Amino acid sequence: xxxxxxxxxxxxxxxxxxxxxxxxxxxxxxxxxxxxxxxxxxxxxxxxxxxxxxxxxxxxxxxxxxxxxxxxxxxxxxxxxxxxxxxxxxxxxxxxxxxxxxxxxxxxxx
Amino acid sequence: xxxxxxxxxxxxxxxxxxxxxxxxxxxxxxxxxxxxxxxxxxxxxxxxxxxxxxxxxxxxxxxxxxxxxxxxxxxxxxxxxxxxxxxxxxxxxxxxxxxxxxxxxxxxxxxxxxxxxxxxxxx
Numbered sequence: 646x647x648x649x650x651x652x653x654x655x656x657x658x659x660x661x662x663x664x665x666x667x668x669x670x671x672x673x674x675x676x677x678x679x680x681x682x683x684x685x686x687x688x689x690x691x692x693x694x695x696x697x698x699x700x701x702x703x704x705x706x707x708x709x710x711x712x713x714x715x716x717x718x719x720x721x722x723x724x725x726x727x728x729x730x731x732x733x734x735x736x737x738x739x740x741x742x743x744x745x746x747x748x749x750x751x752x753x754x755x
Numbered sequence: 756x757x758x759x760x761x762x763x764x765x766x767x768x769x770x771x772x773x774x775x776x777x778x779x780x781x782x783x784x785x786x787x788x789x790x791x792x793x794x795x796x797x798x799x800x801x802x803x804x805x806x807x808x809x810x811x812x813x814x815x816x817x818x819x820x821x822x823x824x825x826x827x828x829x830x831x832x833x834x835x836x837x838x839x840x841x842x843x844x845x846x847x848x849x850x851x852x853x854x855x856x857x858x859x860x861x862x863x864x865x866x867x868x869x870x871x872x873x874x875x876x877x878x
Contacts, residue, residue, distance in 0.1 A: 679856075681864030690850060691800065693855065696855050696863065696864050734800050736800075742802075742815075742816055742817065743861060744862040747799075748799050749800065
């Protein structure tokens with residue numbers, strides 16, 4: 646099964662807001678409320694920043710927010726900071742093979 | 756504090772076998788499903804396999820089905836991945852991950868990750 650579709654890169658200036666999309670199908674993103682987002686710095690393990698489409702785990706900044714419309718989920722980072730420069734991945738439950746990741750998005754802070 | 760520590764990654768020849776382990780602590784291990792996820796050098800995350808809390812259900816990515824076997828020993832708080840018929844494309848950092856959903860949830864997401872163990876398949 647192909648990965649969920651994410652833009653390869655997104656950039657923004659400090660203080661701006663950016664949005665990363667994650668597009669799937671009715672068999673995954675659109676059919677279930679189990680979309681998660683992860684932040685990964687180079688050489689480090691991924692870190693959960695959004696679960697169940699919109700939930701922020703304890704300790705995660707409220708500058709990160711998640712949403713979903715149809716077959717596309719989105720991660721918005723508001724008030725962009727230099728420390729937000731990292732790779733971001735979405736995942737979704739899928740009826741096909743259980744869990745599916747997006748291809749990843751590199752966020753650059755200009 | 757949740758801790759996941761993977762081990763077992765080495766250099767292995769194509770066609771060879773390997774068993775990865777993941778030692779878990781800081782949570783009630785047998786309350787959660789557990790995952791293996793891999794990341795090839797310079798590439799994205801690829802989900803590999805999941806096992807339910809009681810080991811009654813297992814699921815695999817198509818790319819490893821029939822070659823890899825996931826298992827767990829709840830008495831030892833440990834997760835395993837038996838990897839057979841290894842190929843060059845299996846070269847990756849293998850992460851162990853804790854399922855975010857409690858109990859019977861299998862794939863809501865992964866809320867804690869280990870640091871990974873590197874598997875290199877090369878002659």
